[in-house]
Amino acid sequence: MFSNGQLHFAVFFVIAFSAVLIFTYKKDFKGHQVHYKGSFKILLSFIAAIAILFMIKYFNKP
Secondary structure (H helix, E strand, C coil): CCCHHHHHHHHHHHHHHHHHHHHHHHHHHHHHHHHCCCHHHHHHHHHHHHHHHHHHHHHCCC
16 A cells, blocks of 8 residues: 555654654743643633533434
């Protein structure tokens, strides 16, 4: 399905992308704690709102 070179590229890309993501997150971690304090509550609110919409849709079936 995939050639040997494509598989090697995919593995290398995933490893490199993950490493850059982790490095960047560690670098910005202190800034996230200061500037995004309380963003977890907003995330929970969005998840709750979507869950409520799905429940309304499920329970209002004809």
